[in-house]
Amino acid sequence: MMTTQDFTLSCPIPISEYPNVLLAHGGGGALMHRLIEKMIVPAFSNPLINERHDGATFNVKGARLAFTTDSHVVHPLFFPGGDIGTLAVNGTVNDLAMCGARPLYLSVGLILEEGLPMETLWRVLQSMRLAADEANVQLVTGDTKVVDRGHADRIFVNTTGIGVIEHDLAIGPQSVQPGDAILLSGDIGRHGIAIMAVREGLEFSSDILSDCAPLRDPVMALLDAGIEVHCLRDLTRGGLASALVEIAEASNLHLSIDERSIGVGDEVRGACELLGLDPLHVANEGRFVAFIPPHEIRPALSILQSYRVCAGAGVIGNVSEQPSGLVTMRSMIGASRIVDMLSGEQLPRIC
Amino acid sequence: MMTTQDFTLSCPIPISEYPNVLLAHGGGGALMHRLIEKMIVPAFSNPLINERHDGATFNVKGARLAFTTDSHVVHPLFFPGGDIGTLAVNGTVNDLAMCGARPLYLSVGLILEEGLPMETLWRVLQSMRLAADEANVQLVTGDTKVVDRGHADRIFVNTTGIGVIEHDLAIGPQSVQPGDAILLSGDIGRHGIAIMAVREGLEFSSDILSDCAPLRDPVMALLDAGIEVHCLRDLTRGGLASALVEIAEASNLHLSIDERSIGVGDEVRGACELLGLDPLHVANEGRFVAFIPPHEIRPALSILQSYRVCAGAGVIGNVSEQPSGLVTMRSMIGASRIVDMLSGEQLPRIC
Numbered sequence: 001m002m003t004t005q006d007f008t009l010s011c012p013i014p015i016s017e018y019p020n021v022l023l024a025h026g027g028g029g030a031l032m033h034r035l036i037e038k039m040i041v042p043a044f045s046n047p048l049i050n051e052r053h054d055g056a057t058f059n060v061k062g063a064r065l066a067f068t069t070d071s072h073v074v075h076p077l078f079f080p081g082g083d084i085g086t087l088a089v090n091g092t093v094n095d096l097a098m099c100g101a102r103p104l105y106l107s108v109g110l111i112l113e114e115g116l117p118m119e120t121l122w123r124v125l126q127s128m129r130l131a132a133d134e135a136n137v138q139l140v141t142g143d144t145k146v147v148d149r150g151h152a153d154r155i156f157v158n159t160t161g162i163g164v165i166e167h168d169l170a171i172g173p174q175s176v177q178p179g180d181a182i183l184l185s186g187d188i189g190r191h192g193i194a195i196m197a198v199r200e201g202l203e204f205s206s207d208i209l210s211d212c213a214p215l216r217d218p219v220m221a222l223l224d225a226g227i228e229v230h231c232l233r234d235l236t237r238g239g240l241a242s243a244l245v246e247i248a249e250a251s252n253l254h255l256s257i258d259e260r261s262i263g264v265g266d267e268v269r270g271a272c273e274l275l276g277l278d279p280l281h282v283a284n285e286g287r288f289v290a291f292i293p294p295h296e297i298r299p300a301l302s303i304l305q306s307y308r309v310c311a312g313a314g315v316i317g318n319v320s321e322q323p324s325g326l327v328t329m330r331s332m333i334g335a336s337r338i339v340d341m342l343s344g345e346q347l348p349r350i351c
Numbered sequence: 352m353m354t355t356q357d358f359t360l361s362c363p364i365p366i367s368e369y370p371n372v373l374l375a376h377g378g379g380g381a382l383m384h385r386l387i388e389k390m391i392v393p394a395f396s397n398p399l400i401n402e403r404h405d406g407a408t409f410n411v412k413g414a415r416l417a418f419t420t421d422s423h424v425v426h427p428l429f430f431p432g433g434d435i436g437t438l439a440v441n442g443t444v445n446d447l448a449m450c451g452a453r454p455l456y457l458s459v460g461l462i463l464e465e466g467l468p469m470e471t472l473w474r475v476l477q478s479m480r481l482a483a484d485e486a487n488v489q490l491v492t493g494d495t496k497v498v499d500r501g502h503a504d505r506i507f508v509n510t511t512g513i514g515v516i517e518h519d520l521a522i523g524p525q526s527v528q529p530g531d532a533i534l535l536s537g538d539i540g541r542h543g544i545a546i547m548a549v550r551e552g553l554e555f556s557s558d559i560l561s562d563c564a565p566l567r568d569p570v571m572a573l574l575d576a577g578i579e580v581h582c583l584r585d586l587t588r589g590g591l592a593s594a595l596v597e598i599a600e601a602s603n604l605h606l607s608i609d610e611r612s613i614g615v616g617d618e619v620r621g622a623c624e625l626l627g628l629d630p631l632h633v634a635n636e637g638r639f640v641a642f643i644p645p646h647e648i649r650p651a652l653s654i655l656q657s658y659r660v661c662a663g664a665g666v667i668g669n670v671s672e673q674p675s676g677l678v679t680m681r682s683m684i685g686a687s688r689i690v691d692m693l694s695g696e697q698l699p700r701i702c
Binding site for chain 1: 362364367370371372373374375376377383386390391394395397399400406407409410412413414415418419420421422423424432455456458459461462464465466467468469470472473476477479480484486489490492493494495496497498499501502503506507509511515522529535555644699700702
């Protein structure tokens with residue numbers, strides 16, 4: 001067993017910097033990014049985890065597989081447009097799709113708090129089954145743990161998924177090229193605001209439904225049509241901003257986007273203004289960005305827009321070489337600014 | 352979204368029976384068995400989950416894979432012989448081995464409580480890396496969530512694993528045959544008593560180390576040597592008793608064991624007598640049973656005993672047709688009794 005001395009010698013993040021875990025370490029912003037980059041990836045260091053994609057991809061006996069995991073701790077468990085069960089299935093299905101993989105099988109790890117109403121558990125299980133059927137995946141293995149009252153928050157759900165990659169593309173930040181177009185699949189911010197509306201009892205935003213949805217079908221359609229997809233990333237914690245900053249840093253390229261082309265619903269915009277939130281940082285659970293060469297824009301949009309979940313798809317920007325590693329946005333009034341990850345915590349337990 | 356009425360119509364466990372989740376629903380005994388059999392498996396019902404094995408096995412593009420998940424909520428996080436990190440890696444490695452699969456890749460889902468000392472996280476990550484290196488698996492993808500203080504217990508770790516099956520055996524309860532010998536890989540009860548000793552401050556058992564260990568090597572050696580393995584099962588929550596009862600029920604055969612052949616260390620036996628526990632129900636994290644035809648006993652034991660983790664391997668009983676679905680044990684004094692799963696909760700949060 002390691003001693004404290006071993007630890008202080010080898011831990012890559014100085015203890016003095018953040019001696020304890022903060023909520024923001026799970027918020028999808030800069031602190032979480034630092035925790036993962038400086039502590040978790042180095043601890044586990046190997047070529048696959050070093051790729052920093054939504055999931056790992058590898059070959060087993062000639063089959064090219066994708067593998068991805070997500071634990072879900074959303075509060076409240078039930079929200080307009082979904083619940084922890086739909087979120088847990090769609091979240092992992094979407095991460096597999098973002099690897100360019102056809103989602104096949106999911107595992108389910110349940111952590112239940114003593115006293116959880118059996119009815120709540122049953123509703124969550126039913127939601128998971130319905131979401132799995134809709135996404136055409138099977139929930140094939142599971143585990144159930146119970147912790148004593150006060151040591152969890154009713155139910156946490158881990159799902160881990162396996163998908164199969166049936167094309168020869170290398171989809172990921174490393175394949176992004178100068179000149180690529182950046183496509184966004186729809187309006188942003190609905191999941192985060194829907195959760196916050198329930199949590200804070202905001203009357204004005206009671207009609208906002210989460211965008212929680214499986215992205216399997218539109219992504220498979222892009223790939224089946226032979227679109228030359230360079231990178232895919234779904235927008236979850238940290239929103240559009242975190243997804244783009246991560247890709248800019250990993251590809252060492254400049255991503256330039258135009259605020260006027262980014263869809264934000266009126267009610268989401270109103271809620272964001274009232275709460276002092278930037279829609280670019282608000283979580284989504286059914287939106288993604290795709291990086292493709294410019295000659296693929298027309299066929300790609302035509303495919304995406306034929307799916308209800310991507311009806312609002314459009315081009316929001318493009319990729320260039322300099323300033324490398326940065327995301328910049330031309331605002332509504334024409335000014336340009338740097339887009340950053342959120343440094344603190346905006347909305348804890350959004351997924 | 353489902354209504355309460357839909358639920359009361361369709362939930363397979365009457366709400367009136369257990370309206371809320373109890374600690375015993377996660378204890379590895381009869382209540383957990385019932386929750387899984389009557390609620391979770393029916394909710395997700397599909398041919399793979401219906402097999403009720405330690406993991407699911409399936410083919411993807413010609414590769415035969417095993418897939419298994421475990422969430423870990425052990426309390427305390429650090430105990431004699433291991434910690435939540437070693438447990439999380441070895442638990443999933445062992446479940447893959449019990450499917451007859453060579454463990455390859457693991458995912459890691461972390462749920463952290465706000466305020467967790469960063470040093471504790473680092474120690475757990477280091478333990479996971481060391482355990483992964485020892486078991487020759489790679490931790491390739493992960494997810495980190497943080498929940499607000501008081502809504503988790505410092506750290507929960509889910510690991511989910513993929514392994515490859517490189518033989519033509521169908522390993523599982525369905526392959527158990529009348530006449531099979533039942534092998535046990537070593538003495539039982541050390542993990543559960545080691546945890547309880549720390550938790551309860553038991554002086555007399557301070558020298559008991561958990562048996563937590565990877566079982567990959569001895570199991571792969573059995574398979575590589577061409578031993579005709581019919582079923583493998585590691586003994587975790589619910590102990591030897593739960594593992595055997597589950598196999599007896601799933602195979603619809605009679606398992607007969609001899610108490611004199613089951614190794615229990617003196618300190619474990621003493622602790623069990625003092626605490627009123629039956630060693631058959633106490634959890635293990637580095638022990639398993641193997642069902643093989645009688646002519647394979649000698650080569651199988653010779654292979655197993657060459658590994659330190661299986662040095663105490665021996666035959667503890669055999670399989671017959673009647674009384675079907677039951678486990679019986681001949682005691683030290685020659686009397687025969689039925690072995691049951693524990694109905695209540697013995698040791699919560701053992702893994």
